Amino acid sequence: MNALMTRGQREHDETLNNFAVHGYLKGAKWKVTYSGTEDRSTVFIAAVEKGWIWYFPLGRDLMTVGAVTNTRHFKDRLKDVDLESFFWAMLRSCPEVAGFVEEAELRDDILPKGQPVAACKDCVVVGT
Secondary structure (H helix, E strand, C coil): CCCHCCCEEEEECCCCCEEEEEEEEEEECCCCEEECCCCCCCCCEECCCCCEEEEEEECCCEEEEEEEEEHHHHHHHHHCHHHHHHHHHHHHHHHHHHHHHCEEEECCCHHHHCCCCCEEECEEEEEE
């Protein structure tokens, strides 16, 4: 994710302590519509027990969704489940988001190598 958004050199900042698991959904419901249309971008952020979730549209049937959690929680949970299962569990743990993704499917044509989800650790960009 950071590589797509930056052109500068990335350096890990050891003081940051979060992981994000993210993907792109089709068939997800919108959180908010304006005047009955879905033409305007809406951003929704929700707190969950072990972090927070972002949920916002990039297009008419393309939603970017991610869950951010503490590195320790991320590593502990991945001992028992794969990355995609972790992603869905985080989304379903949030009542404000769970209903919007019930019929959604992960896209596998956006992230590198056909991955349905990806994870990244906090980074700081230096230079341009």
